[in-house]
Amino acid sequence: xxxxxxxxxxxxxxxxxxxFVMEQHGYQxxxxxxxxxxxxxITDPLPDMILLxxxxxxxxxxxLAKKLKSDDxxxxxxxxxxTARSEEDDKIRGLxxxxxxxxxxxxxxxxxxxxxxxxxxxxxxxxxxxxxEIEGLRLxxxxxxxxxxxxxxxxxxxxFKLLHFFMTHPERVYSREQLLDHVWGTNVYVEDRTVDxxxxxxxxxxxxxxxxxxxxxxxxxxxxxxxR
Amino acid sequence: xxxxxxxxxxxxxxxxxxxFVMEQHGYQxxxxxxxxxxxxxITDPLPDMILLxxxxxxxxxxxLAKKLKSDDxxxxxxxxxxTARSEEDDKIRGLxxxxxxxxxxxxxxxxxxxxxxxxxxxxxxxxxxxxxEIEGLRLxxxxxxxxxxxxxxxxxxxxFKLLHFFMTHPERVYSREQLLDHVWGTNVYVEDRTVDxxxxxxxxxxxxxxxxxxxxxxxxxxxxxxxR
DNA sequence: GATAAATTTCACAAAATTGTCGCAGAGTCA
DNA sequence: TGACTCTGCGACAATTTTGTGAAATTTATC
Numbered sequence: 301x302x303x304x305x306x307x308x309x310x311x312x313x314x315x316x317x318x319x320f321v322m323e324q325h326g327y328q329x330x331x332x333x334x335x336x337x338x339x340x341x342i343t344d345p346l347p348d349m350i351l352l353x354x355x356x357x358x359x360x361x362x363x364l365a366k367k368l369k370s371d372d373x374x375x376x377x378x379x380x381x382x383t384a385r386s387e388e389d390d391k392i393r394g395l396x397x398x399x400x401x402x403x404x405x406x407x408x409x410x411x412x413x414x415x416x417x418x419x420x421x422x423x424x425x426x427x428x429x430x431x432x433e434i435e436g437l438r439l440x441x442x443x444x445x446x447x448x449x450x451x452x453x454x455x456x457x458x459x460f461k462l463l464h465f466f467m468t469h470p471e472r473v474y475s476r477e478q479l480l481d482h483v484w485g486t487n488v489y490v491e492d493r494t495v496d497x498x499x500x501x502x503x504x505x506x507x508x509x510x511x512x513x514x515x516x517x518x519x520x521x522x523x524x525x526x527x528r
Numbered sequence: 529x530x531x532x533x534x535x536x537x538x539x540x541x542x543x544x545x546x547x548f549v550m551e552q553h554g555y556q557x558x559x560x561x562x563x564x565x566x567x568x569x570i571t572d573p574l575p576d577m578i579l580l581x582x583x584x585x586x587x588x589x590x591x592l593a594k595k596l597k598s599d600d601x602x603x604x605x606x607x608x609x610x611t612a613r614s615e616e617d618d619k620i621r622g623l624x625x626x627x628x629x630x631x632x633x634x635x636x637x638x639x640x641x642x643x644x645x646x647x648x649x650x651x652x653x654x655x656x657x658x659x660x661e662i663e664g665l666r667l668x669x670x671x672x673x674x675x676x677x678x679x680x681x682x683x684x685x686x687x688f689k690l691l692h693f694f695m696t697h698p699e700r701v702y703s704r705e706q707l708l709d710h711v712w713g714t715n716v717y718v719e720d721r722t723v724d725x726x727x728x729x730x731x732x733x734x735x736x737x738x739x740x741x742x743x744x745x746x747x748x749x750x751x752x753x754x755x756r
Numbered sequence: 757g758a759t760a761a762a763t764t765t766c767a768c769a770a771a772a773t774t775g776t777c778g779c780a781g782a783g784t785c786a
Numbered sequence: 787t788g789a790c791t792c793t794g795c796g797a798c799a800a801t802t803t804t805g806t807g808a809a810a811t812t813t814a815t816c
Binding site for chain 1: 791792793794795
């Protein structure tokens with residue numbers, strides 16, 4: 301899951317440095333050098349985070365933050381603001397308009413990455429998943445294990461995700477496309493038939509106590525996970 | 529098991545109120561009114577939690593938190609910081625130095641207790657300083673030693689912390705990021721893959737009686753410590 | 757401030773997983 | 787039954803992920 305980060309900064313040197321560091325660490329960086337460019341580039345896939353220079357010409361940094369935080373679509377995107385060393389009270393104003401963290405220039409890439417990671421962690425609360433069990437087949441998201449009558453089963457990551465999805469959505473047919481969306485995630489291009497292969501691998505993995513019958517083919521439509 | 533809570537607060541009235549509430553609820557309260565007293569009283573039995581006033585004279589609250597969070601023995605003690613209403617950005621600074629929660633004055637005893645319970649629940653469901661043993665592999669936090677069937681094992685500090693974390697949180701997958709958060713601490717940024725290296729060194733260190741199988745790779749996800 | 761120890765990063769090897777084929781066999785319908 | 791479509795299966799090359807040794811960097815210690 302690659303995350304998109306929007307960088308709003310008027311100084312080209314800093315902007316490029318930021319962009320470089322982001323991409324080095326596997327984030328997708330999008331640059332904007334002023335208020336208007338920022339508004340343009342924010343659409344399509346919304347960014348997962350915004351690095352915002354506070355000192356944009358004309359004080360538009362504050363305005364931008366306010367605008368984003370008052371818009372339903374962008375309200376929840378965390379903002380890290382970048383301030384010069386002396387502007388101590390910027391912090392306060394930043395927090396007022398809803399920035400989630402701040403970073404004082406100059407800062408090291410390490411510092412920056414630490415902050416980004418911290419913010420992501422803060423905004424992404426960890427869900428607590430209960431184990432699911434059907435007919436002796438048990439999937440525990442926490443330990444990331446599947447057992448059949450307490451006997452450990454082995455399978456690949458995709459099979460695990462597939463089974464997880466099935467067990468949380470039983471008694472319902474899903475087309476191959478729908479499964480691709482839910483298990484593989486949108487915006488990946490793979491053939492429909494790939495699903496078949498993973499279905500087979502999943503069945504194989506849980507076949508020991510004939511749990512493979514739980515994964516049912518609905519001819520011409522897709523697959524269903526069902527106890528009956 | 530009565531838990532010890534250290535209260536660091538310069539205002540006598542508040543300090544005594546806190547102490548009273550703690551004891552009402554079965555906790556053992558220890559009071560300190562400044563930086564130095566806090567350091568004195570923290571020894572002997574380490575407290576299980578610290579309530580720290582952020583506004584200690586001379587800004588020593590922040591210093592104290594930093595010091596505690598950078599010391600091996602006190603790093604894992606949860607800190608709840610107490611801030612005045614207006615000091616909004618104290619939250620941020622607090623989270624930076626590793627405080628686990630904060631509470632804005634004035635607060636009700638109810639609120640306080642709820643927060644304390646929540647933090648205890650969050651940080652460690654397992655016992656604090658008891659030795660832990662799994663299949664002959666024994667880790668003693670007090671003497672800071674690891675043995676396999678009474679045979680002493682050698683490992684670096686990071687490996688020890690990693691093993692300690694694993695043994696107190698078994699049967700659970702952790703992503704490399706989560707391990708970084710829990711074992712390394714929140715305010716450092718290192719590459720994910722660094723975890724791999726320390727996992728290897730840990731496995732090496734405990735491999736003598738094939739305890740290395742306890743540290744399991746969950747492909748595409750992270751690592752798990754498990755007896756089975 | 758020099759030296760040693762520990763930590764992190766890097767580069768490459770090893771291992772596991774993935775997506776795609778072609779083909780066989782099963783199901784469907786006239 | 788025969789023609790057709792759809793699904794299951796084994797194989798395999800490409801890709802991704804992890805393991806490992808060693809160099810580079812940071813941190814601790816005297």
